[in-house]
């Protein structure tokens with residue numbers, strides 16, 4: 001559906017060089033610290049910024065060859081952009097109807113009603129959660145094949161986040177759709193995404209199916225003595241702690257069987273990201 005091949009973008013003091021693929025039927029997560037390059041990837045993929053190299057393909061076409069119809073098949077949520085606050089949902093309905101040939105007015109209004117969004121209140125007076133919900137409903141309103149969601153749950157409380165995640169899941173129930181999503185709350189991505197890319201300083205440092213990451217990655221805690229005796233063949237990062245070492249492995253079962261007395265913690269996305277960035281490579 002969407003493919004980035006060695007996409008490069010340079011800013012003063014920052015460079016992006018990244019490849020990733022969004023497959024049909026997949027929800028793909030992009031996780032990284034502040035400033036890692038998530039928004040830059042999204043903007044590059046959408047052609048909102050010029051890139052310095054590499055290839056971008058959407059629907060098996062070069063980005064520059066996309067037609068207006070193709071572009072309608074992409075729904076977008078940007079964290080830092082929205083609609084004029086002086087519009088109401090009723091105003092927005094008219095705009096969206098003119099903007100998208102496939103705008104589903106009934107579905108849009110239905111979702112707004114279900115989400116308790118008032119139709120005649122100015123959007124600037126919506127709460128953060130209401131604005132986030134509206135942005136997502138708009139992105140979904142024209143039945144796009146690809147959704148690109150940059151931090152759609154940022155700033156939301158736990159219930160509002162859950163509600164948005166449900167919307168996203170239900171969107172995938174119709175076939176031939178794919179979603180690329182970033183979030184600071186990696187817990188959200190663990191339950192939502194089929195695969196995840198971890199990005200650090202403009203480089204993809206890990207790409208795994210989410211199930212594989214959660215099943216096979218683990219954090220082993222050892223004393224200095226235990227560490228010396230440890231078989232290191234499947235340790236991918238180590239981090240010095242006061243008590244000894246925290247080690248990241250992608251062969252959790254190997255260590256659980258070989259060293260049943262050692263403490264093995266589950267590798268959450270956050271833990272894996274932290275160790276991949278802060279840990280020492282062996």
Ligand SMILES: Nc1ncnc2c1ncn2[C@@H]1O[C@H](COP(=O)(O)OP(=O)(O)OP(=O)(O)O)[C@@H](O)[C@H]1O
Pocket residue numbers: 011012013014032033034035036037038039040041
């Ligand atoms: N227009 C720009 N001019 C100069 N530098 C930029 C510009 N846009 C982004 N950058 C830099 O590119 C890097 C990546 O920024 P980006 O916004 O893509 O990160 P991010 O992963 O989305 O971060 P966050 O999670 O904080 O939103 C940062 O160092 C940022 O300062």
